[in-house]
Amino acid sequence: MPYQDDIALMAHLMRRAGFGATRDELETRVAKGYEATVEELLHPETQPPVDAYALLRYQPASLLPGGQPPMGNVHWLYYLVNTQRPLEEKMALFWHHVFATGNSKVDNYDQLLEQIELLRQDGMGNYRELLSKISTNPTMMFWLDNNQNHGTAVNENWGRELLELFSLGAGNYTETDVRECSRAFTGWTFETKIPRLPYGRFPWKFEYRPEDHDDGEKVFLGHKGKFNGEDILDIIVQQPACGRFICRHLYNFFVADEPQVPAWPIESPRDQKAIDEMVGVFRDSKFEMKAVLRHMFNADWFKNARFQHVKSPAEVVVSTLRFVGGYEIPKPGYGELSMNTAYMGQDLLNPPSVEGWHTGKEWINSGSLMARINFMAEKIGDISAPGVAGIISR
Amino acid sequence: MSPEQLVDGCLDYLGPIEVSTDTRQQLVSQANEWGQISWDNGSASASDQHVGQMLQLIVATREYQFA
Numbered sequence: 001m002p003y004q005d006d007i008a009l010m011a012h013l014m015r016r017a018g019f020g021a022t023r024d025e026l027e028t029r030v031a032k033g034y035e036a037t038v039e040e041l042l043h044p045e046t047q048p049p050v051d052a053y054a055l056l057r058y059q060p061a062s063l064l065p066g067g068q069p070p071m072g073n074v075h076w077l078y079y080l081v082n083t084q085r086p087l088e089e090k091m092a093l094f095w096h097h098v099f100a101t102g103n104s105k106v107d108n109y110d111q112l113l114e115q116i117e118l119l120r121q122d123g124m125g126n127y128r129e130l131l132s133k134i135s136t137n138p139t140m141m142f143w144l145d146n147n148q149n150h151g152t153a154v155n156e157n158w159g160r161e162l163l164e165l166f167s168l169g170a171g172n173y174t175e176t177d178v179r180e181c182s183r184a185f186t187g188w189t190f191e192t193k194i195p196r197l198p199y200g201r202f203p204w205k206f207e208y209r210p211e212d213h214d215d216g217e218k219v220f221l222g223h224k225g226k227f228n229g230e231d232i233l234d235i236i237v238q239q240p241a242c243g244r245f246i247c248r249h250l251y252n253f254f255v256a257d258e259p260q261v262p263a264w265p266i267e268s269p270r271d272q273k274a275i276d277e278m279v280g281v282f283r284d285s286k287f288e289m290k291a292v293l294r295h296m297f298n299a300d301w302f303k304n305a306r307f308q309h310v311k312s313p314a315e316v317v318v319s320t321l322r323f324v325g326g327y328e329i330p331k332p333g334y335g336e337l338s339m340n341t342a343y344m345g346q347d348l349l350n351p352p353s354v355e356g357w358h359t360g361k362e363w364i365n366s367g368s369l370m371a372r373i374n375f376m377a378e379k380i381g382d383i384s385a386p387g388v389a390g391i392i393s394r
Numbered sequence: 395m396s397p398e399q400l401v402d403g404c405l406d407y408l409g410p411i412e413v414s415t416d417t418r419q420q421l422v423s424q425a426n427e428w429g430q431i432s433w434d435n436g437s438a439s440a441s442d443q444h445v446g447q448m449l450q451l452i453v454a455t456r457e458y459q460f461a
Contacts, residue, residue, distance in 0.1 A: 008410045015461040023407055307412060307460040315461060320453075364459065376453040383446040391407045392445050 006030045010037065012306045016254050017041050017297060018086025020319035022387060023394070038297045042124065042290050044085030050078070058330045065109035066201060072109025072349050073338035076116060078330045080318045091123030091289070092116055093314055094253050096348070099134050099166060100356035101143045103349055111139040111204055112349045127246060127287040128237045131167065135229055138190035138204035144354065147189040149182060151214040156182040161354050163236070171265040172241035173221065180218040184227045187213030237287055240279075247278035247292065254296060256308035257360030274301045310360050313344035316372050324379045325386035343371045395432070395441075397425030404448045413457045421451055 010029050014021040018041070021029070029037045040046060055078045056063055062078070065071030083089045096119060106112055115137055122130045134140050135158075141147050144158040159182030163173045173181075187209045194202040218227045223235050236242055248269055252258035255274065259267045269275045277299065278292050285291035296302050311319070317340050321327045327337070341348050345368040351357055382388060395403070401421045405411045413421075425431075425448060431441045452458055 004410070011409055307457065309461045310459055311461045369459075372459070373454045376458075377450040380453050381446045381450040383442050388446060388449065391404070391449070392442050394407065 003030070006034075008306075009034060009303060012303065013037065013297060014086070015315075015319070016090075016302075016309070018090055019080065019315060019322050022323060022325075022390065024390070035298065038294065041087035041297075042294055044088035044124075047084040049085070050082050055330050059334060062330075064201065065113070067103065067107040067109065069103070069109070069342075069347075069350070070335040070338045072103065072113060073342075074330060074334050075109070075113055076348055077318070077334065077338040079120075080314070081321045081327050087293070088120055088124065091293075092119040094250070095119040095123050095130070096351075097253065097356045097359075098249055099140065100351040100354055101139055102347075102351050102353075106139055106143055108139070108201065108204075109349060110201055111142075114203070115139045116349070124290045124293065125288070127282070127289055128233060130289075131162075131233050131237070132230065134166070135162070135185070135233065136188065136206040138206055141188065141190055141206075142204070146185055149186050149188070151183075151186045151212050154179065154182050154186065154214070158182065158185055162232075165261070165354060165356075167236045167245060168239055168241045169245040169264055170262070172239065172245075177220055180220040180227075181232050183214045183216070183218055184220070184232045185229045187211070188229055243279040243282040244275065247275050247282055250278060250292065250296060251275060252359060254293075255302055256305045257310060260358045260360075260362065261355060271301055274299065310363050312357070312359060312363060313341040313346035313368070313372065314348060316344060316376065317341050320376050320379050323387045324382065325390075340371070340375050344368045344375070345371075396430060397422050397428065400425045400428075400431050400444065400448055404445065404452055408449060408452055408458070411452065411455075411457055413452075413455060417455050417457060421448065421455075424448075424451060 007026050007030055010026050011021065013034065014026065014029070017038075032040075055075065059071065059074050059078070062071045062075040065075065080089050080093075096116065099119070101112060101115055103109060103112060118133055118137060122133060141158065144161055145155050146158040149155040149158060156178050160178045163178060163181060164170050189207055189209060189212070191205045191207045193204065213228070215226055217224065220227060220232060221235050221239065225231065245264075248258060248264060251269065251271070251274060256270060258264075258270060278296060281292050281295045321337075342350075345363060345365075346357055379385065380388060383392060401418060405413060405418075425444075428444045431444055433441050
């Protein structure tokens with residue numbers, strides 16, 4: 001049944017590179033072709049953007065939600081459910097797993113949503129450039145205390161996580177490297193916040209304060225010089241460990257479940273050959289994410305890795321809502337709806353720590369399993385929902 | 395529509411989803427209790443409900459938790 005095989009393969013691609021697809025969409029995409037669909041996904045600019053004004057008409061509080069859930073969640077859920085650029089949104093979710101930043105400390109969904117927009121716009125771009133933008137993102141700076149990283153009093157939080165969780169992985173640097181990296185980012189901060197009252201919150205803005213920067217000589221990963229932050233990023237991306245770390249993240253998110261990140265120094269990848277291929281593309285393309293994604297989605301090891309990945313709560317909720325239909329308008333009830341990923345163990349915009357979420361089998365416990373099945377069964381059991389009625393009519 | 399066709403059709407449209415022999419047998423066992431599915435006069439409403447119920451059973455399977 002070659003056509004049925006094509007449908008199954010396309011369904012696999014759309015589950016991973018997006019949030020699933022209806023049968024009608026799968027049939028349309030099969031007619032278009034697999035590689036052509038991959039290219040469309042890689043070029044989101046060819047598809048219309050989400051209608052942000054519809055969101056604001058129905059849920060105006062989601063524009064600047066402040067520090068209280070669920071309006072920040074409403075905002076992102078609306079994009080996730082309605083996007084016609086599924087890979088763009090999936091990459092924002094991917095980087096949210098990696099550059100995990102949370103409202104538990106930031107207390108500002110306005111800023112978290114701005115960070116998500118950054119990940120949406122640049123998530124498929126150049127990793128080196130993305131690192132630069134996330135290094136100057138005030139939400140990240142506050143989350144990891146770089147506003148408290150001074151030339152005369154170094155705070156290592158950002159420098160450590162940049163190396164451990166955002167680029168190289170544990171075991172690929174020394175404590176001295178953490179110190180020297182952190183020194184290079186002294187003076188990278190954000191403008192003094194304007195008090196919230198009486199007009200409300202003001203956007204945070206990056207600020208470089210040269211008088212607070214340690215301009216002394218540093219020794220970092222074998223290189224010596226009067227490094228600033230950008231120099232550090234240049235050295236980081238040239239490390240073989242960087243490609244291995246980012247590509248293993250991609251493999252875990254898009255292809256098949258890996259052990260949790262802290263175990264990576266002691267547990268080998270489940271498919272070293274696949275990782276090596278991705279690392280080669282990452283290096284040869286000068287860190288272009290789109291090139292790595294293209295290679296990954298067209299590889300046989302991706303096509304054959306069906307049902308090797310436990311759906312994350314975000315994937316469960318979004319794919320269910322897109323499948324059953326009827327959630328194109330952020331109608332009353334969207335707030336409660338948006339919290340369902342949290343009930344299943346994934347509070348979007350509020351990960352448990354900078355390490356992000358543990359994935360794979362760790363999504364499942366007796367409570368989260370009940371939450372996800374009850375949610376899906378309630379939605380999919382509504383035979384009046386457009387997507388379900390469409391199945392019945394077939 | 396036979397019980398087996400109901401199960402296979404729902405698995406197909408929800409994915410297609412691949413399930414173990416045991417899971418499929420459990421689903422067919424439930425579908426057997428509903429008997430033949432028909433959309434003839436008088437039975438359409440019940441048949442619609444059975445499709446919805448079968449979809450609910452499938453999303454509760456172990457296999458559906460994987461992407």
